[in-house]
Structures are given as C-alpha cells and as structure tokens.
Amino acid sequence: MALSDTLEHYVLLSSLIFTIGGVGFLVRRNVLVQLMSIELMLNSVNLLLVAFNRVHGATMGGQIFAFFIIAVAAAEVAVGLAIILSYYRLKSTVYTDEADLMRH
Amino acid sequence: MTAGDLLFGLCAVACLAGAITTISAQNPIRGAMGLLTTIFGIAGLFLILSAEFLTAIQLIVYAGAVVVLFVFVLMLLGADARAPARSGRSGASRIFGGGLFALISLFALISVGGGQRELTRFGTVGEAHGSVEAVGRELFTKGIFAFELASALLIVAVIGAIAVARSRQGAVRPKKVVRSPRDLFAGPVHPRDAGRPLSSEGAE
Numbered sequence: 001m002a003l004s005d006t007l008e009h010y011v012l013l014s015s016l017i018f019t020i021g022g023v024g025f026l027v028r029r030n031v032l033v034q035l036m037s038i039e040l041m042l043n044s045v046n047l048l049l050v051a052f053n054r055v056h057g058a059t060m061g062g063q064i065f066a067f068f069i070i071a072v073a074a075a076e077v078a079v080g081l082a083i084i085l086s087y088y089r090l091k092s093t094v095y096t097d098e099a100d101l102m103r104h
Numbered sequence: 105m106t107a108g109d110l111l112f113g114l115c116a117v118a119c120l121a122g123a124i125t126t127i128s129a130q131n132p133i134r135g136a137m138g139l140l141t142t143i144f145g146i147a148g149l150f151l152i153l154s155a156e157f158l159t160a161i162q163l164i165v166y167a168g169a170v171v172v173l174f175v176f177v178l179m180l181l182g183a184d185a186r187a188p189a190r191s192g193r194s195g196a197s198r199i200f201g202g203g204l205f206a207l208i209s210l211f212a213l214i215s216v217g218g219g220q221r222e223l224t225r226f227g228t229v230g231e232a233h234g235s236v237e238a239v240g241r242e243l244f245t246k247g248i249f250a251f252e253l254a255s256a257l258l259i260v261a262v263i264g265a266i267a268v269a270r271s272r273q274g275a276v277r278p279k280k281v282v283r284s285p286r287d288l289f290a291g292p293v294h295p296r297d298a299g300r301p302l303s304s305e306g307a308e
Binding site for chain 2: 007074086
C-alpha cells in the first residue's frame with residue numbers, strides 16, 4: 001500500500017480540510033477566524049486541483065487553475081482585512097453578533 | 105513505506121492538526137499559526153505531487169504575505185480581537201449549522217467512496233511537469249489573457265483595500281455606540297432637553 005501515489009488519499013485529505021474550514025466558518029463568531037476558515041477551504045481546493053492534475057499528467061491545467069486561485073485569494077484577503085479594519089473602527093469589535101443593524 | 109509515504113503522512117497530519125487549531129483556538133494568533141502549519145503541509149504535498157512552482161508560490165504568497173497580513177491585523181486590533189463578546193445569543197443555531205454541514209459532507213464522502221475498492225494510482229509524468237519553465241510557458245501562451253486579468257484584479261484590490269481601510273481624519277464624529285435599536289429613537293423630545301441625557305447611563 002502506497003500512501004503518496006494514490007489519488008483517493010488526496011481527495012480524502014482535501015475533503016477533511018474543506019469540512020473543517022466550513023465548520024469553522026459557520027461556528028466561529030470572530031470575523032478574522034472566519035476569514036482564516038475561508039483560506040483553509042481555498043487551500044483544500046488547490047490541493048485537489050493539483051492532485052487531479054498529477055493524474056492527468058499530460059496537461060498543466062490544474063496547476064494553472066491553482067495559481068489563479070492563489071492570486072484571487074491574495075486579493076480577497078487584502079480587501080477582507082480592510083473591511084474588517086473598517087468594521088472595527090465602526091463597532092470597536094470584530095464579532096459578527098454585533099453587526100445586527102442596517103445603519104450605524 | 106517509502107520516503108514519499110513518510111512525507112505524505114507528515115504533511116497530512118500537519119494539515120489536519122493546523123486546520124483544527126485554526127478553527128478551535130480561542131486566541132486568533134494561535135489560529136494564524138495553525139493556518140501557517142496547514143499551509144506548510146499543503147506546500148509539502150505539492151512537492152510530492154511534482155508541482156515545484158506551486159510549492160514556491162504557496163510559501164511566498166500564503167506563508168509570506170497572507171499569514172503576515174493576518175498577524176499584522178491581529179496585532180493592530182490587540183486584545184479586542186480575542187475579547188469575549190458581550191452577547192445574549194446562544195450558540196445553538198451555529199453549532200447546529202456547523203454540525204449539519206459536517207454531517208452532510210462526511211455522508212457525501214462515504215456515499216461516493218465507500219464502495220470503491222480499486223484505487224487510482226498516479227502514472228509517471230515527465231521531468232518538466234510542474235517546473236517553473238513548464239508552468240510559465242503554459243501561463244504565457246494559453247493563459248496570457250487570464251494572467252493580465254489577474255494583474256488588473258490585484259491592482260484594483262490593493263487600491264480598494266487602501267480606500268476602505270483609510271481612516272477619515274477630516275471628518276471626526278462623536279462616537280456613538282448603538283447597543284440596541286431603541287437607542288436610535290431615544291433622543292430628547294424638546295429642544296430644552298437637548299443637553300441633558302435621558303438616563304444616568306448616558307451621563308458622562
């Protein structure tokens with residue numbers, strides 16, 4: 001039995017990381033932790049794309065997709081953290097429970 | 105048990121432990137360190153999957169930029185980022201939602217892969233698979249339009265982040281913390297009372 005050259009092991013690991021990230025996004029109230037959970041989910045999808053690209057070794061499409069996902073995730077983190085800072089100036093907290101009014 | 109299997113096991117354990125730390129740590133700094141552990145584990149898995157270029161990109165962009173940005177913001181917010189929020193809500197609905205999500209995804213995983221006995225083995229790939237040269241050639245021939253769009257996206261995101269996070273120093277307003285919707289309507293009724301607070305809570 002070889003662990004490292006079987007596609008299913010990567011799929012299993014990637015689904016577990018994605019599930020952990022999804023649960024973290026739903027359960028935690030701290031916006032920063034929620035953003036980190038989104039990063040976990042994006043990373044697990046990257047792992048899946050690269051693993052499938054290893055099966056279809058003739059093309060490089062999966063790795064190119066993962067490259068663009070990393071670029072988009074970097075942009076998302078920059079904008080997300082800016083929004084969190086702006087929200088913190090408004091409410092003096094980073095917990096989502098406090099965001100319960102449509103005006104400030 | 106080859107060296108690749110050992111590296112796979114190490115990276116998988118690092119990924120899972122880091123992910124669980126990320127979502128369960130009470131102090132978000134520890135969560136950021138868990139995210140860093142996961143990122144290093146996934147970079148190791150990229151190395152096994154012969155994606156050397158993505159390993160480097162993962163370490164540079166995620167470990168070098170994203171996690172550092174998280175830690176910067178956590179330092180900027182200080183103790184407020186981990187202070188327990190004053191909230192009367194119970195966590196039952198959140199726990200229910202998270203548990204339901206976990207159940208559904210695990211059920212999907214079991215139902216798809218449970219009966220499968222034959223595993224998919226990786227074939228052999230060329231020496232250049234995943235190297236900087238191969239990815240760069242692909243990126244600058246087939247993916248050149250998407251590449252330019254990604255650069256436009258990044259510059260727009262940076263400008264947007266500056267515009268959103270910039271503090272407005274010209275317009276300093278008195279800070280009013282709205283604790284409940286009733287506070288919005290509990291102002292003085294007559295101009296005579298304008299200076300006086302209605303309750304002792306608002307008295308400075």
